[in-house]
Amino acid sequence: MLWYGSAVFRLLLGSLLALIASIKLHTPGFLSDSAWLTFGRIRPAHLNTMIYGWASMSGIGTMLWLFARLCKTKLAWREGLFLMALYWNLLVALGTFEILRGNSTNVEWMEFPAWAAGPIALAFLVIFVAAWKMLAARKTKHLDISLWNLFGSTMWFPFLYLGATILIQTPASTGIAKVATNWWFAHNVLGLWLTPIGLASAYYFIPKVIGRPIHSYHFSILGFWTVAILYNWAGTHHLIGGPLPVWVVTVGVVGSLMMFIPVIADRSTRTNKNMAPSRM
Numbered sequence: 001m002l003w004y005g006s007a008v009f010r011l012l013l014g015s016l017l018a019l020i021a022s023i024k025l026h027t028p029g030f031l032s033d034s035a036w037l038t039f040g041r042i043r044p045a046h047l048n049t050m051i052y053g054w055a056s057m058s059g060i061g062t063m064l065w066l067f068a069r070l071c072k073t074k075l076a077w078r079e080g081l082f083l084m085a086l087y088w089n090l091l092v093a094l095g096t097f098e099i100l101r102g103n104s105t106n107v108e109w110m111e112f113p114a115w116a117a118g119p120i121a122l123a124f125l126v127i128f129v130a131a132w133k134m135l136a137a138r139k140t141k142h143l144d145i146s147l148w149n150l151f152g153s154t155m156w157f158p159f160l161y162l163g164a165t166i167l168i169q170t171p172a173s174t175g176i177a178k179v180a181t182n183w184w185f186a187h188n189v190l191g192l193w194l195t196p197i198g199l200a201s202a203y204y205f206i207p208k209v210i211g212r213p214i215h216s217y218h219f220s221i222l223g224f225w226t227v228a229i230l231y232n233w234a235g236t237h238h239l240i241g242g243p244l245p246v247w248v249v250t251v252g253v254v255g256s257l258m259m260f261i262p263v264i265a266d267r268s269t270r271t272n273k274n275m276a277p278s279r280m
Contacts, residue, residue, distance in 0.1 A: 002085040003061030010053025010092065017046035036100045044111040045099045051109060051189065052120075053092045057085070059197040060127060063150050066200055067131050070147050071138035077130040084126050091119055107168055107178075109186045117165035124158040145220040146203045149196035152228060156192040160185055176243055180236055183252075187235030191227060199223075199266065223265035230258045 021043045023030045031037040068075045075081070095112035098104070104111040131154050135147065164185035167173045173181060203220065207213050214220060233255030236248050 001061075002082060003057050003064070006085060006089050007054050007058035007061060010049055010057060014046050014049035014054055017042055017049060021046055035102065041100050041102065041104070044104055044108075045096050047109060048099065048111050049092065049096055052095070052112070055194055057088065059153075059194060060088075062201055063153070063197055064127075064130070066146060066150060066204060067134045070140070070144050070204070071134045072140055073134050073137045075130075076133040076137075077126065080126050081130055084123050087119075088123050091116055091123070105169065107182055109189060110164060110168065110182070114165055114169040117162055117169075121158045121162050124154070124161075128154045128158070144203075145214065145217065145224065146200035148221070148224050149200040149203070152224070153193050153196040153200075156188070156196075156228075160188050160192065179242070180239065180244060180248060183235035183238045184232065185235070187238075188232050191231035191234070195227065195231075196224075199227075219265045223262040226258070226262040226265065230255050230261070234259065 020031065020037065021039060024032075024039045024042065028039075035041070064075060064081060091112075095116050098113050099111050103113055105114060131151060135151060138147075164181055167181040168178045168185075203214065233251050236244065236252030237256050239252070240249050242249070
Protein backbone atom coordinates (compact mmCIF):
# COMPACT_ATOMS: atom_id res chain seq x y z
CA MET A 1 0.00 0.00 0.00
CA LEU A 2 2.94 2.33 0.61
CA TRP A 3 4.16 1.70 -2.96
CA TYR A 4 0.67 2.41 -4.33
CA GLY A 5 0.11 5.49 -2.18
CA SER A 6 3.48 6.90 -3.22
CA ALA A 7 2.70 6.17 -6.87
CA VAL A 8 -0.58 8.10 -6.69
CA PHE A 9 1.20 11.06 -5.08
CA ARG A 10 3.79 11.00 -7.89
CA LEU A 11 0.98 10.80 -10.45
CA LEU A 12 -0.60 13.96 -9.07
CA LEU A 13 2.74 15.78 -8.90
CA GLY A 14 3.75 14.62 -12.38
CA SER A 15 0.38 15.70 -13.77
CA LEU A 16 0.85 19.16 -12.26
CA LEU A 17 4.29 19.43 -13.90
CA ALA A 18 2.76 18.25 -17.19
CA LEU A 19 0.06 20.93 -16.95
CA ILE A 20 2.68 23.65 -16.42
CA ALA A 21 4.75 22.33 -19.36
CA SER A 22 1.70 22.21 -21.65
CA ILE A 23 0.72 25.80 -20.77
CA LYS A 24 4.25 26.94 -21.60
CA LEU A 25 3.89 25.52 -25.12
CA HIS A 26 1.34 28.20 -26.03
CA THR A 27 2.11 30.79 -23.31
CA PRO A 28 5.93 30.90 -23.04
CA GLY A 29 5.83 33.75 -20.54
CA PHE A 30 3.94 31.65 -17.96
CA LEU A 31 6.14 31.35 -14.80
CA SER A 32 9.11 32.47 -16.90
CA ASP A 33 10.65 34.58 -14.11
CA SER A 34 12.04 31.47 -12.39
CA ALA A 35 14.78 29.40 -14.01
CA TRP A 36 13.53 26.40 -12.00
CA LEU A 37 10.22 26.50 -13.89
CA THR A 38 11.44 26.88 -17.47
CA PHE A 39 10.15 24.38 -20.04
CA GLY A 40 13.58 22.76 -20.37
CA ARG A 41 13.45 21.74 -16.71
CA ILE A 42 9.73 21.24 -16.12
CA ARG A 43 9.22 18.71 -18.92
CA PRO A 44 12.06 16.31 -17.96
CA ALA A 45 10.99 16.64 -14.32
CA HIS A 46 7.47 15.60 -15.41
CA LEU A 47 8.71 12.65 -17.49
CA ASN A 48 11.00 11.25 -14.80
CA THR A 49 8.40 11.74 -12.08
CA MET A 50 5.89 9.76 -14.13
CA ILE A 51 8.32 7.01 -15.19
CA TYR A 52 10.20 6.40 -11.93
CA GLY A 53 7.52 7.70 -9.60
CA TRP A 54 4.04 6.81 -10.85
CA ALA A 55 4.66 3.99 -13.36
CA SER A 56 7.54 2.24 -11.61
CA MET A 57 6.18 2.46 -8.07
CA SER A 58 2.71 1.28 -9.04
CA GLY A 59 4.38 -1.46 -11.08
CA ILE A 60 6.48 -2.61 -8.13
CA GLY A 61 3.43 -2.60 -5.87
CA THR A 62 1.53 -4.75 -8.36
CA MET A 63 4.55 -7.01 -8.86
CA LEU A 64 4.99 -7.71 -5.14
CA TRP A 65 1.27 -8.40 -4.64
CA LEU A 66 1.12 -10.77 -7.61
CA PHE A 67 4.29 -12.60 -6.57
CA ALA A 68 2.83 -13.37 -3.14
CA ARG A 69 -0.57 -14.22 -4.62
CA LEU A 70 0.66 -16.53 -7.39
CA CYS A 71 3.32 -18.22 -5.25
CA LYS A 72 0.75 -18.72 -2.47
CA THR A 73 3.23 -17.49 0.10
CA LYS A 74 3.70 -14.51 2.39
CA LEU A 75 5.36 -11.38 1.13
CA ALA A 76 9.10 -11.78 1.74
CA TRP A 77 11.16 -9.08 3.45
CA ARG A 78 8.16 -6.94 4.35
CA GLU A 79 10.19 -4.52 6.47
CA GLY A 80 12.93 -4.26 3.85
CA LEU A 81 10.43 -3.58 1.08
CA PHE A 82 8.75 -0.94 3.25
CA LEU A 83 12.10 0.80 3.73
CA MET A 84 12.84 0.47 0.00
CA ALA A 85 9.59 2.31 -0.76
CA LEU A 86 10.75 5.20 1.42
CA TYR A 87 14.21 4.99 -0.11
CA TRP A 88 12.79 5.02 -3.67
CA ASN A 89 10.63 8.04 -2.80
CA LEU A 90 13.72 9.84 -1.57
CA LEU A 91 15.67 9.05 -4.75
CA VAL A 92 12.85 10.25 -7.01
CA ALA A 93 12.45 13.43 -4.95
CA LEU A 94 16.19 14.16 -5.04
CA GLY A 95 16.41 13.37 -8.75
CA THR A 96 13.49 15.67 -9.57
CA PHE A 97 14.96 18.41 -7.38
CA GLU A 98 18.30 18.17 -9.22
CA ILE A 99 16.53 18.40 -12.60
CA LEU A 100 14.64 21.52 -11.53
CA ARG A 101 17.88 22.94 -10.11
CA GLY A 102 19.56 22.59 -13.49
CA ASN A 103 21.70 19.51 -12.81
CA SER A 104 20.02 17.31 -15.41
CA THR A 105 22.09 14.92 -17.55
CA ASN A 106 20.11 16.09 -20.63
CA VAL A 107 19.66 12.46 -21.67
CA GLU A 108 16.00 11.72 -22.36
CA TRP A 109 14.37 9.46 -19.74
CA MET A 110 17.66 9.45 -17.81
CA GLU A 111 17.75 13.05 -16.62
CA PHE A 112 18.40 12.07 -13.02
CA PRO A 113 22.07 12.70 -12.08
CA ALA A 114 24.44 9.79 -12.76
CA TRP A 115 24.96 9.23 -9.02
CA ALA A 116 21.34 8.00 -8.80
CA ALA A 117 22.05 4.85 -10.87
CA GLY A 118 23.84 2.96 -8.09
CA PRO A 119 21.23 3.66 -5.38
CA ILE A 120 18.38 2.69 -7.75
CA ALA A 121 20.19 -0.56 -8.55
CA LEU A 122 20.58 -1.22 -4.82
CA ALA A 123 16.85 -0.76 -4.31
CA PHE A 124 16.19 -3.21 -7.10
CA LEU A 125 18.58 -5.73 -5.59
CA VAL A 126 16.33 -5.90 -2.51
CA ILE A 127 13.23 -6.25 -4.69
CA PHE A 128 14.91 -8.96 -6.79
CA VAL A 129 15.94 -10.98 -3.73
CA ALA A 130 12.45 -10.69 -2.24
CA ALA A 131 10.94 -11.87 -5.54
CA TRP A 132 13.38 -14.76 -5.73
CA LYS A 133 12.61 -15.84 -2.15
CA MET A 134 8.88 -15.93 -2.91
CA LEU A 135 9.48 -17.78 -6.17
CA ALA A 136 11.71 -20.35 -4.42
CA ALA A 137 9.15 -20.84 -1.63
CA ARG A 138 6.13 -21.11 -3.92
CA LYS A 139 3.61 -23.80 -3.05
CA THR A 140 2.59 -24.47 -6.65
CA LYS A 141 4.51 -26.65 -9.11
CA HIS A 142 3.17 -24.83 -12.16
CA LEU A 143 5.09 -21.66 -13.04
CA ASP A 144 2.35 -19.27 -14.11
CA ILE A 145 2.99 -17.09 -17.18
CA SER A 146 2.45 -14.04 -14.99
CA LEU A 147 5.44 -15.13 -12.89
CA TRP A 148 7.55 -15.45 -16.05
CA ASN A 149 6.81 -11.84 -16.94
CA LEU A 150 7.23 -10.50 -13.40
CA PHE A 151 10.54 -12.20 -12.73
CA GLY A 152 11.81 -11.20 -16.16
CA SER A 153 11.10 -7.53 -15.47
CA THR A 154 12.90 -7.65 -12.10
CA MET A 155 16.04 -8.96 -13.85
CA TRP A 156 15.92 -6.73 -16.92
CA PHE A 157 15.37 -3.26 -15.47
CA PRO A 158 18.50 -2.96 -13.26
CA PHE A 159 20.61 -4.27 -16.16
CA LEU A 160 19.06 -1.69 -18.49
CA TYR A 161 19.51 1.23 -16.11
CA LEU A 162 23.06 0.43 -15.04
CA GLY A 163 24.12 -0.51 -18.58
CA ALA A 164 22.75 2.70 -20.06
CA THR A 165 24.29 4.80 -17.28
CA ILE A 166 27.72 3.25 -17.81
CA LEU A 167 27.62 3.63 -21.60
CA ILE A 168 26.19 7.16 -21.61
CA GLN A 169 27.66 8.80 -18.50
CA THR A 170 31.20 7.38 -18.70
CA PRO A 171 33.88 7.17 -21.44
CA ALA A 172 32.88 3.53 -22.05
CA SER A 173 31.33 4.71 -25.34
CA THR A 174 31.68 7.83 -27.45
CA GLY A 175 29.81 9.85 -30.03
CA ILE A 176 26.75 8.43 -31.72
CA ALA A 177 26.97 5.21 -29.67
CA LYS A 178 25.63 7.20 -26.72
CA VAL A 179 22.59 8.28 -28.75
CA ALA A 180 21.89 4.69 -29.84
CA THR A 181 22.21 3.58 -26.21
CA ASN A 182 19.75 6.26 -25.13
CA TRP A 183 17.03 4.97 -27.47
CA TRP A 184 17.88 1.36 -26.60
CA PHE A 185 17.22 2.24 -22.97
CA ALA A 186 14.12 4.39 -23.53
CA HIS A 187 12.37 1.72 -25.58
CA ASN A 188 13.27 -1.08 -23.21
CA VAL A 189 11.96 0.77 -20.16
CA LEU A 190 8.59 0.35 -21.84
CA GLY A 191 9.13 -3.07 -23.40
CA LEU A 192 11.14 -4.95 -20.78
CA TRP A 193 10.10 -3.18 -17.59
CA LEU A 194 6.55 -1.80 -17.73
CA THR A 195 5.09 -4.08 -20.44
CA PRO A 196 5.83 -7.39 -18.63
CA ILE A 197 4.16 -6.08 -15.47
CA GLY A 198 1.12 -5.07 -17.52
CA LEU A 199 1.02 -8.46 -19.25
CA ALA A 200 1.36 -10.28 -15.93
CA SER A 201 -1.57 -8.29 -14.55
CA ALA A 202 -3.70 -8.99 -17.63
CA TYR A 203 -2.90 -12.73 -17.55
CA TYR A 204 -3.93 -12.84 -13.89
CA PHE A 205 -6.97 -10.57 -13.71
CA ILE A 206 -8.78 -11.25 -17.00
CA PRO A 207 -9.16 -15.04 -16.55
CA LYS A 208 -10.03 -14.52 -12.90
CA VAL A 209 -12.73 -11.95 -13.61
CA ILE A 210 -14.46 -13.92 -16.39
CA GLY A 211 -13.95 -17.27 -14.67
CA ARG A 212 -12.10 -19.10 -17.46
CA PRO A 213 -8.43 -20.11 -17.77
CA ILE A 214 -5.91 -18.99 -20.38
CA HIS A 215 -6.71 -20.68 -23.69
CA SER A 216 -3.11 -21.48 -24.71
CA TYR A 217 -0.23 -21.55 -22.24
CA HIS A 218 2.22 -22.31 -25.06
CA PHE A 219 1.24 -19.18 -26.98
CA SER A 220 1.74 -17.09 -23.85
CA ILE A 221 5.28 -18.50 -23.47
CA LEU A 222 5.93 -17.66 -27.14
CA GLY A 223 4.77 -14.12 -26.48
CA PHE A 224 7.09 -13.83 -23.46
CA TRP A 225 10.22 -15.01 -25.29
CA THR A 226 9.60 -12.96 -28.43
CA VAL A 227 9.27 -9.80 -26.31
CA ALA A 228 12.42 -10.75 -24.41
CA ILE A 229 14.45 -11.44 -27.56
CA LEU A 230 13.07 -8.98 -30.12
CA TYR A 231 11.87 -5.88 -28.28
CA ASN A 232 15.30 -4.73 -27.18
CA TRP A 233 16.33 -4.21 -30.84
CA ALA A 234 13.52 -1.79 -31.64
CA GLY A 235 14.78 1.51 -30.19
CA THR A 236 17.05 2.58 -33.05
CA HIS A 237 14.12 3.07 -35.44
CA HIS A 238 13.94 6.55 -33.90
CA LEU A 239 17.29 7.34 -35.52
CA ILE A 240 16.22 6.92 -39.16
CA GLY A 241 18.18 9.48 -41.14
CA GLY A 242 20.73 9.88 -38.34
CA PRO A 243 24.50 9.41 -38.61
CA LEU A 244 24.45 5.68 -37.87
CA PRO A 245 25.34 2.66 -40.00
CA VAL A 246 22.33 1.64 -42.08
CA TRP A 247 22.30 -1.83 -40.57
CA VAL A 248 21.78 -0.41 -37.05
CA VAL A 249 18.65 1.46 -38.08
CA THR A 250 17.47 -1.52 -40.16
CA VAL A 251 17.74 -3.79 -37.14
CA GLY A 252 15.59 -1.34 -35.18
CA VAL A 253 12.94 -1.25 -37.92
CA VAL A 254 12.88 -5.04 -38.23
CA GLY A 255 12.71 -5.43 -34.45
CA SER A 256 9.72 -3.07 -34.36
CA LEU A 257 7.92 -4.95 -37.13
CA MET A 258 8.58 -8.29 -35.44
CA MET A 259 6.51 -7.12 -32.50
CA PHE A 260 3.50 -8.45 -34.39
CA ILE A 261 4.56 -11.92 -33.15
CA PRO A 262 4.02 -11.33 -29.40
CA VAL A 263 0.90 -9.27 -30.16
CA ILE A 264 -0.63 -12.17 -32.11
CA ALA A 265 0.63 -14.70 -29.55
CA ASP A 266 -0.92 -12.79 -26.65
CA ARG A 267 -4.12 -12.37 -28.63
CA SER A 268 -4.17 -16.14 -29.23
CA THR A 269 -4.14 -16.80 -25.49
CA ARG A 270 -7.63 -15.29 -25.19
CA THR A 271 -9.99 -17.37 -23.11
CA ASN A 272 -11.96 -20.15 -24.73
CA LYS A 273 -15.70 -19.96 -24.10
CA ASN A 274 -15.96 -23.75 -24.25
CA MET A 275 -13.49 -24.32 -21.43
CA ALA A 276 -14.57 -24.97 -17.87
CA PRO A 277 -14.41 -22.10 -15.37
CA SER A 278 -11.08 -21.61 -13.67
CA ARG A 279 -10.63 -22.29 -9.96
CA MET A 280 -7.79 -19.83 -9.46
